[in-house]
């Protein structure tokens with residue numbers, strides 16, 4: 252089993268990293284091979300709007316450090332999204348990833364909507380860290396990333412399992 256985690260926090264030893272690494276350690280102790288991608292520390296760009304993925308489904312034409320990790324979303328068994336809440340939403344680094352994931356959805360041949368180019372049956376987890384005590388702040392971002400939102404990223408993943416890490420005490 253391969254678990255890939257995307258960390259959208261800028262701080263290598265920040266709160267998000269603490270949580271993401273705890274998730275990966277748990278997966279590793281159960282025998283999984285794990286990869287953590289620190290989005291802030293790789294050379295990546297956002298979607299360039301070339302729409303080549305509308306012709307070549309599932310493939311992003313932008314080639315940079317993120318390219319192998321986008322491919323790994325299709326081949327791994329589980330995906331973890333980790334990020335701090337930033338200005339009431341996700342970080343810019345995480346949004347770059349989300350935009351690049353446009354390439355993993357192909358328009359349906361008939362009617363509206365998209366067909367995921369990610370094979371079915373993957374597990375999916377979202378972990379977030381925030382400063383404010385208001386749960387609605389992370390709630391909005393989790394809904395965006397993981398479900399109960401028409402535009403949710405988890406629309407790419409069928410057969411998902413969601414894990415929310417509430418009640419974790421961390422120092423800022």
Ligand SMILES: Cc1cc2nc3c(=O)[nH]c(=O)nc-3n(C[C@H](O)[C@H](O)[C@H](O)COP(=O)(O)O)c2cc1C
Pocket residue numbers: 260261262264265266267268335336337338339340380381382383384388423
């Ligand atoms: C630019 C910036 C914006 C932030 N915006 C929010 C916010 O809107 N809501 C919130 O609860 N925390 C906010 N925070 C606090 C971070 O979410 C929190 O400190 C988090 O634990 C940082 O994660 P890290 O240690 O992985 O960097 C913000 C922090 C920064 C640096």
